[in-house]
Amino acid sequence: MDSSRRGFLKIAGLSVIGAAGGSALVARGSETEPAESSHDDAPASQGTRLAMVIDLRKFSKNDPQLKRIVDACHTTHNVPDFGDDTKNEVKWIWPEEFETAFHSQEFHYVRDDLQGKPTLLLCNHCDNPPCTRVCPTQATWKREADGIVMMDWHRCIGCRYCVVACPYGSRSFNFTDPRPHIENLDPAFPTRMRGVVEKCTFCEERLARGLQPACVEACDNDEIVFGDLNDPDSKIRQLLSEFMTIRRKPGLGTQPEVYYIVEDPRSMQEMAPAVVVSEEGGNHA
């Protein structure tokens, strides 16, 4: 066979082009598949859609109730307490001042009774959650059955993409081993390990056993109401249709599902004096 350097280079070049073209075709063929099966993040309009209403009128400044609610959640879920070490802080539900919690509303002159009003913040279980989209391992996702933004701590690789994606600061990262910082370990619930993100799960493990979320259970006076948005007779829907509520950062289009009642207690007095009697204690302090 007459083999020359020129002939060899010709054949080599042709095979490279052929191989590249072939693999490109194969890649195009496989690309179409995941596109078809990819899930869309459309809000669930059927089935159960769990949501929460937090009644800001019922919380006063330095309300001991706040600590009780936060502790109820954090002890139930073995959330570590790092004290003043805010760099390592892990939190599922926490109080923030009203103006801070709703800074995107750009209040200039906040109504007197709302100034510095303690506002409980937690995962909003958005209808359009940005955190689940960015997770490279599908360790967090939106449950279709009830809308809970769920986490699989077995699968989390700790990349913290979701922490960055969440516009509400609802996700915490375990920079160190949380075990030594948990005072009372509840053996019925796991802890997390170093390098895992955690957040509120709407107490899905309690819901599965027919219980209300721990924070709701810790309330004395229906400060937090939990229920199904798709059920027109649910208590949560009644509250939403009766009172003025706001949500955090609605402009982002994430469709948060935690609502805050900001009704003016004075207008309430004019409209329904009977209701205010029970409310008075909370608003005076």
Next chain:
Amino acid sequence: MRNAGMIIGGLIIFLILMTSPIWYNALFGTSVEPPKVESPPNGSTECVEQVEYMRAFHMDLLNEWRDKVVRDGTRDYVSTTNGRAFDMSLSRTCMDCHSNKADFCDRCHTYMAVSPYCWDCHVEPKEAL
């Protein structure tokens, strides 16, 4: 074959060295008893599945339970052995009977030199702490 003596001799030395742990154990080693698995302290004699299956495949069963509970949100497991329903929970169902983690889990895992990461997060029962 040139240097046949060297090659064959070298091979023999190589084989002796390679298999030396086996010889060593056979001559001087103390025999290791397979670990005896402790039965549940609460006297329960019925597991979710048959003992032989559990011994061989408990890790697969636990993985299946984990995926069912966390990802599918289903919690009931119906035993194929006796038809009873169980809560798919490591800390609530398994450790309810096998509350002696050190004698039950660890003894075998240490013998087999496996270190499952269950207990990095799941909390072992109080008795064992």
